[in-house]
Amino acid sequence: MENCIFCKIIKKEIPSNIVYESDSMVAFPDINPSAETHILIVPKQHIGSIQDISKENGQLLAEVYLTASKLVSDYNLTNNFYKVVVNGGKAQHVPHLHFHLLGGNLKRMV
Ligand code: 5GP
Ligand code: ZN
Numbered sequence: 226m227e228n229c230i231f232c233k234i235i236k237k238e239i240p241s242n243i244v245y246e247s248d249s250m251v252a253f254p255d256i257n258p259s260a261e262t263h264i265l266i267v268p269k270q271h272i273g274s275i276q277d278i279s280k281e282n283g284q285l286l287a288e289v290y291l292t293a294s295k296l297v298s299d300y301n302l303t304n305n306f307y308k309v310v311v312n313g314g315k316a317q318h319v320p321h322l323h324f325h326l327l328g329g330n331l332k333r334m335v
Contacts, residue, residue: 226271231321235269244299249285250292252326261329262300262307266292272322275313293326302328 226232233239235251244264245252255263268285272278278286293309296302307328312318 229271229321231267231319232271245292249288252292252296260327260331264296264326266324266326268322273320274317274322275311289324296326300328305329306331
């Protein structure tokens with residue numbers, strides 16, 4: 226989608242340090258990390274938010290969590306604190322559905 230910062234990252238029009246890429250997904254570190262490990266898992270398909278998800282996105286959402294699982298291993302978080310967070314509404318700043326993998330010295334686990 227035009228003028229979407231994450232679509233631009235996916236199309237490599239904006240640089241990012243992509244740590245994982247598949248046909249359907251990219252993952253890259255958050256530019257302003259909130260934890261020791263802060264990776265954004267982003268479906269390549271432009272879906273705005275949780276409220277734009279449909280049943281047809283089921284496989285894609287499975288791939289999100291498989292990607293999270295792989296990154297948990299890659300970043301040695303298995304025996305550390307980690308969580309996967311999705312912001313929405315006024316808590317969401319980039320209107321392209323994405324999942325925050327936060328790990329390490331987290332102050333609070335919700
Ligand atoms: P949201 O608040 O939408 O859930 O989170 C958006 C996240 O994207 C924020 O944590 C912000 O730091 C990150 N972000 C925004 N622009 C960029 C960018 O151009 N590159 C990277 N790597 N992260 C970004
Ligand atoms: Zn987008």
